[in-house]
Amino acid sequence: MSEYFHSVTLDKDACRGCITCVKRCPTEAIRVRNGKAQIIRERCIDCGECIRVCPHHAKHAMTDPLSGTESFAYKVVLPPPSLFGQYKRQEDLELIRSALRGLGFDAVYEVAAAAELVSDATRRLIEKGGLKKPVISSACPAVLRLIRICFPNLLENVLPLSAPMELAARLARQEAMWETGLPAEKIGIVFLAPCPAKVTAVRNPMGTVKSEVDLAVSVGEIYPALLAAMNKCAESYPETDSAQSGRTGLSWGNSGGEAGATFTVRYLAADGIENVINVLEEIEGDRLSDQDFVELSACPAGCVGGVLNIENPYVAATRIKQLRSYRPVSCNNIAGEEIPELLCWDAAVEPVAAMRLDPVPGQSLGMMRRIEEIWSRLYGLDCGSCGAPSCRALAEDIVLGYSTEDACIYLLKDKVDAVRSSMLSLRIDSREKSAEKG
Ligand code: SF4
Ligand code: SF4
Known part of the structure; x- marks a missing residue:
């Protein structure tokens, strides 16, 4: 099996070991060892919070270069709803669609239409x-992987439908094949990614075996070229570029948009990773079973808050709100009674045992006791100077063999103090003995 791909990565040379990211990571997936941050890969959910907070820009997202599109005979671009909030000049969706064509894409398929x-x-x-x-x-x-790692019992609550990005890619490829007569492999499906989690989802899809997206290019990379193309075609653009989605789809770019589109009043929408964790704990504690639907976005304000975007999330969210007011409620509905298979998961989404101490339950219990015992001896300051996010995490690292008690500067100081006082008492003893002899 190929190794799990993570979009989020570290530039070791730029890292100063300041522990800012260690303290921020929601899954305690980062440690600083030998002065450099290290990501515990199994625990990372690619939420991008470490990219957001690193003061030395040492964390990055690996995305595909725009030049990667050159190998395809026909290129379809998938702009996410959040892209439409990135620009000041965005009188309508058609301008951005036309500018994307101006950049060399043969067709544009809005993710909002699939949404x-x-x-x-x-x-x-x-x-x-x-x-x-x-x-x-x-x-x-990012939320789905968080559930798989930290809240596996809640997987049975998860909506078993494809994410709009994946559905848009499937529909876009079908449409392109039908229109051009080209085989699937000649068609390049390019998603404009607002966050690293979506880049990771292209390489490690959940709910399907293989993603239909060929390339995930960051919004940040295409932003300047797209702006220039928008300025160029601002005066006139062809009617063929008419928008494909309405209010319902565009709203998905903002927190609450997906939940609002369920048309139920019993819904909750939360954004920002701490709020997401708090809500998942509420669900786990059976305190939200009176709600029909819960929408959770790891990024603040929803997808507009993704770290690969350019614009302030709240400014972008406001633009989307304004833009959608000129659109019909919805432009896309399922034809017929049944939900087509194309929309449904075709692969199980399983728990990930990244937090398990040992696969053998008896061993795990023993390790847990040792963790508790070591933790009780630590100072409980959670200062992070050992390179772990908390004293509890250091105790766990010690039991797992990744660290030692000497990593704690307070325990080390206690040790040094003990050695110093025993040397001092030895010296006093020997002085007293010499005085007695003399
Ligand atoms: S925030 Fe993390 S990655 Fe950035 S310099 Fe500090 S330790 Fe290194
Ligand atoms: S991307 Fe998120 S989960 Fe992964 S290391 Fe960074 S903060 Fe932690």
């Missing part, structure tokens, strides 16, 4: 019943 289909399917599933409540959105890949 409207997912919303339609979600409404039908909620109405039909049979899903465990509250139903949790499966759209944010």
Whole structure:
């Protein structure tokens, strides 16, 4: 099996070992060892928080270069709803669509159009019943991986539908093949990624075996070229570039947009990774079972808050709100009674045992006791100077063999003090003995 790909990566030379990221990581996936940050790969959910906070710009997201599109005969670009909040000059969606074509893409497929289909399917599933409540959105890949690692019991609440990015890619490829007669491999499907979690989801898809997205290019990379192209075609653009989505789809770029599109009043929407964790704890404690739907976005304000975007999340969210007011409620609905298979998961989403101490339950219990015992001897200051995010995490690292008690500067000081006082008493003893002899 190939190794799990993580978009988030460290530039070791730039890292100063300041522990800012260690303290921020929601899954305690970072340690500083030998003066440099290290990511515990199994625990990372690619939320991008460490990229957001690193004062030395030592964390990055690995994305695909725009030049990668050159190898395809026909290129379709998938702009996410959040892209439409990135620009000041965005009188309408058509301008951005036309500018994307101006950059060399043969076709544009709005992710918001696929989002409207997912919303339609979600409404039908909620109405039909049979899903465990509250139903949790499966759209944010960072949240889905967080659930797999830290809240595996909640996987049965997760909506078993494809994320809009994946559905858009499938539909875009089908449409391109039909229109051009080209085989699937000649068509390049390019997603403009607002966050590292979506880049990771292309390489390690959840709910499907293989992603239909060929390249995930960061919004930050395409931003300047797209701005120049928008300025160029601002005066006139062809009618063929008319927008594909309505209010419902565009709203997915902001926190609450997906939940609002379920048309139920019993919903909760939370954004920002700490809030997401708090809500998942509430669900785990069975305190939200009266809600139909829970939308969770790892980034502040929703996808507009992704670290690969350029604009301030709240400014971008406001623009999307204004832009959508000129659109019809929805432009895309599922034809017929049944939800097409294309929209449904075709692979199971399993728990990830990244937090398990030992695969043997008896061993784990023993390790847990040792962790508690070591933790009780630590100072409980959670200062991070040992390179771990908390004293509890250091105790765990010691038991797992990744660190030692000497990493704690307070325990080390106690040791040094003890040695010094025993040397001092030895010296006093020997002086007294010499005085007696003399
Ligand atoms: S925030 Fe993390 S990655 Fe950035 S310099 Fe500090 S320790 Fe290194
Ligand atoms: S991307 Fe998120 S989970 Fe991964 S190391 Fe950074 S802060 Fe932690």
